[in-house]
Amino acid sequence: MAETSRTPSQLDTVAVATQDPNREQPWADLGLKADEYDRIKEILGRRPTSAELAMYSVMWSEHCSYKSTKVHLKQFGEIPQETPVGKMLAGIGENAGVIDIGQGYAVTFKVESHNHPSFVEPYQGAATGVGGIVRDILAMGARPVAVVDPLRFGPLDAEDTARVLPGIVAGVGGYGNCLGLPNIGGEAVFDATYAGNPLVNAGAIGVLRHEDLHLANASGKGNQVILYGARTGGDGIGGVSVLASETFDEGGPAKRPSVQVGDPFMEKLLIECTLELFAAGLVAGIQDLGGAGLSCATSELASAGDGGMHVELDRVPLRDSSLSPEEILMSESQERMMAVVTPDNVEAFLTICKKWDVEAVVVGEVTDTGRLEIDWHGERVVDVPPASVAHDGPVYNRPFARPDWQDTLQADGAEKLARPTTGAELKDTLLTLVASPNLCDKAWITDQYDRYVRGNTVLSQPEDSGMIRVDDSTNLGVAMSTDANGRYTKLDPYTGAQLSLAESYRNVSTGGATPLAISDCLNFGSPEDPAVMWQFAEACRGLKDACLELGIPVTGGNVSLYNQTGETAILPTPVVAVLGVIEDVTKRTGSAFVAEGAKVLLLGETAEELSGSEWAHVVHNHLGGLPPQVKLAAEKQLADVLTAASRDGLVTSAHDLSDGGLAIALAEATFRNGIGATVSVADVHADAFVALFSESTARVLVTVTDEQVEAFTALAAANGVKVTELGTTGGTDLVVEGQFTAPVAEVKAAWQATLPAAMA
Template sequence: MSLADSDRELVVSELDREPTRAEAALFENLWSEHCAYRSSRPLLSAFDSEGEQVVVGPGDDAAVVALPGEEGEDATYITMGIESHNHPSYVDPFDGAATGVGGIVRDTLSMGAYPIALADSLYFGEFDDDHSKYLFEGVVEGISHYGNCIGVPTVAGSVDFHPDYEGNPLVNVACVGLTNEDRLVTAEAQEPGNKLVLVGNATGRDGLGGASFASEDLAEDAETEDRPAVQVGDPYAEKLLIEANEALVDEGLIESARDLGAAGLGGASSEMVAKADLGARIELERVHQREPNMNALEILLAESQERMCYEVEPENVERVREIAERFDLGCSVIGEVTDGNYTCTFEGETVVDVDAYFLGEGAPMNDLGSEDPEPPATDLPDVDLAEAFDAVVASPNTASKRWVYRQYDHEVGARTSVGPGDDAAIIAVREAEQGLALSSGAAPNWTAVAPYKGARAIALENATNVAAKGATPLAAVDCLNGGNPEKPDVYGGFEGIVDGLAEMCETLSAPVVGGNVSLYNDSVAGPIPPTPTLALVGAKEGYDAPPLSAAPEGELVLVGDLGLADDVRLGGSEYLAQFGGSDRFPELPDDPAALIETLAAVADDDATLAVHDVSHGGLAVSLAEMVTDDAGLEVSLPGDDPAGELFHEQPGRALIQTESVEAVREAFDGVAPVVELGAATDDGTLSVDLGDRTIETDAAEIRERRATIERGLE
């Protein structure tokens, strides 16, 4: 590890001396892109993070949001957080992904919340590539192992394959927790004289320099050379830590808390006191260790997992120790909060003595140039429609993800009302008698073509997913993934996804209450597409929702543009990804907020039999996904551009199966077009009349086509 020359000059000027070895390493990690957001922070003010429902916004380990109608001391709060574990998951897919789950769960614990749901959004190179499959299988195994062992259900997420992730996959994990006003804890230290107590696993040498490693491009030899920077998880210890944290919060023993993640103990403890403009005095040799002869720098910066730093009043320390011992967890009183500098000693020698605020906030921001991407020309392929239908429905991007989510325990906790495989999951928050809908994902094909418009579309797509379950948007967290920001075209694309996501979330009244930035996702294969993962929650009364699958009777309508005549745009579509060509990205609805509100209301109407959003793969994939052995669909497309009608991917559209087409028309009057497509049948067949030809298939054939991932991994 080495501190950049310009940063060292700034540190020397502030300290009026050369930094110690431990100080230099601490500054390097806490001033890294991963921790300090040096390239992205100037852009993040674009996000609207405020609202009546927002209790704790950005800047803490997780955000806290009140559910609608919940007020006063008995109000039910949810926590939301998201993080990336991209570089570690390339180097060691199992442990990299597993510790990503562990980290975001501990972020939830540090707010005094109990984790109730996970969502994972995963991005890999082309599915046919053997290395991509190796990473894919390892990441899914790591997530399922850790999540299943700790008893937190993985209920939502996404999987995308794109050639530009080959040298740098992305693993983004979100967590939702449950708390209330009495249990709420933050990461801001409260009072000088309070003790700092480390609870959890012993500290080893794993994960050293993880924050700085995450702030660099991946080199060709990263899989071997950077393995020591990857943490190793122990989900059984995490499960004990979850229950111990619950006991500590129940008894009111915690004044503030921070998960030990990036930059380890140094990061967690310094950030706690910096938030309150306080200091700390830490004796590093007091940290319980699992390896012999660890030095000060290793103890300070190791990112060993399953550890929490708590601020505890002196009279409560013994009780904290008793609870830790009850759950077979290590417990060390490592120091105390002060009103001076942040200091660390090791065997009587002072190794760190700096102002905590300067350590956390002193990093200079980068002033980077940017270039706007060129809009694509229109160059459309001429493809047989039946061939195109089969290819798009069978694409790994639109095919069934059952192979992934069947490995996750999505029922544990007995709160999952709608599980993975639907447009959005629904978690039963019985404490408030409300359902919490959760959708998470991005769309690299969209943002690769049009970063700004594609990011707006991603926000609308996630909102459409929760509205299809009868919920209205409540809040969101984002994980903004980009390549090397020092490249103007890459930084221009990153600016585009920030502005697009921020604008649409504000339009939808979904404040972005927290998030994560991951840059330098660049390798010898080149930069990743700008990838703005959004995890969005919506709320509704009760826990029931209309299914995605069709019923054997009822009329079928499309809400939104079918793509007639000159309106169709195929840019960013799976159709073009399969067959080549280029086009502009589709325009979005004029009033997306009204559309989402109306769709949520119609989804909850008694006359509604099924609802399914239309997006990735277009109408072709959405129709195919609705068909079951017991219910088919007989559809006619009225336009003269069947390729556009079937495959364009404008978001903000939905298929609604209803007993009253007139009621749907009336609800969407002045909001969005309503196009009658046909009716349900009871024979399990999908028939699409294109005027001069008909595409016909059945549920069994569709299942076989959509089993691409299972076949590819056999």
């Protein structure tokens, strides 16, 4: 091991901290508040050493500690921890949630943010976001099988979007493709509030047998602590833990710590090595190294175990020999894991690591002292209660209040805006919307991702949800969708969060899967703004109430705050991932029309709900009014119909209605196979414009063969779902009787042109 240029006598050791209590320390520069620094001194009975201060600063950061949001997140614990088909095997507080899907299998899934690093360094920020979430999945004992990427950007024509979008997409694709993981879902949404604050939320799914579940804890006195994977470098010192805990100034982030640099090929070796270690039964506890690096891994493992650990920090393999103990503890270098191993298994553990060319070093051991003790060249630089670092950080009851402008915003409904009244105007509106940034073809993005690697992808973009085969012999599979609507959430945070959940829930069921559980990634502005905290509190309350009504648990999630530039916060964006199970993926349902002569049916009821819609946004640049009504009971009934219809082969396609309403759903259903349709919307709503562009919820477009119409309508009636017959598939035009005829090729050309032109 190369040694740092700093000699032990120059170290700020525990002994020095005791003898020199009044030394000035840069606690404010590290993001700590005065009262937080005082609390650290109270916990330790002295001032912290420099290394301890580094650990507390990153672990008590907003990103790692959730100190402003714990009081609201705890209500998710009120939701029963049972899914519609089984039990939850691991939940909130673990690296990722794990749920039973039957046949002895379990699935782990999670979504996390890497927003601020992706603004500073788009490629590496996004790439390491993928790498980090994959290691979270791996740490649960699962093989990662797929990734998803909900993304948000500023206006498509903005200069900074041209900088960040290509880099972020390349980072997501480059890392995921190199790992050999299919990217099966996500979103790309554009709004002015995300300029300067793009959202990069990365999700992953993993599969494991029940008996393979692993948890993050360090138990068993004398068990060895092994650090393995990439060497520790200066990249990412204070990275996401600092970047994600401060508002960006108008000119960019006030602090620019180096963003982590990813190596997907090392991560691939790390994945295969770790899975072999699991299979050999050599791992007693495990933790990935992500945000806060070694500070997080050591303190969380010790806190969740017997409470004691001793680490020799100078054993940590370094890429940069000049790193100080503080920097080593704060570094967020990627592709690293920490395992707890019984002494008799250490040699076998190291042998497997050597086989995979993964560097592994014993850096410490589990103790019964109840302390996390870290030495550097024989000198004690950290001596802390591990729970005080990892789990017992500050908890703030931030003031929150409904903003004064909320009433004015909600009173300004889009229903009063000028709307098209003729067939020609309706056709022009359709062409305008399909070409808009949020509704246009995202193939420019998704074609950079490998969606079918590993051969088990069953559904992927542009389907409503992604679907993966879990078992080749039984065709057991899982589906996942991620959704959020920031405009709805701005209009009403409680309702908007529920609508995000409802859309994800609906998207999973359209493919034929039964929704089981959710993970969330809650992206908001500064918690120091009472209006933002009110939005957050209302969104959490909305998600809890919706989960209780739908009967599905929250398995875990992520919070990303300080997403704002100066005084401008992003639209509140609660991304909700819903995971579902399907017993036989060969009975899945796609979203596109597949044959001529099928009946086109609309499920659900349509009302005049235009506020927060894509039509209001694109045509009028308007945001105001109340979002569509939430119909959770109807969503549940609809899901029951869709999953049963898929299982029994009663439908040939199913596509949810969401952004852009019925008109966009009809158009998208025609694109894949070029099959048109002739429909009437007279029975949908008296106003053809409302029928076509309302964004009422709990609605799905399905096609059914003549032979199955009677059985399907009986199924819908038995579940209380309204069915409206619209027309028949066929031809090469989309015909809305009495209104307009639009050649599918013309509409598709408008849909496909936008992103390539903008990125050219």
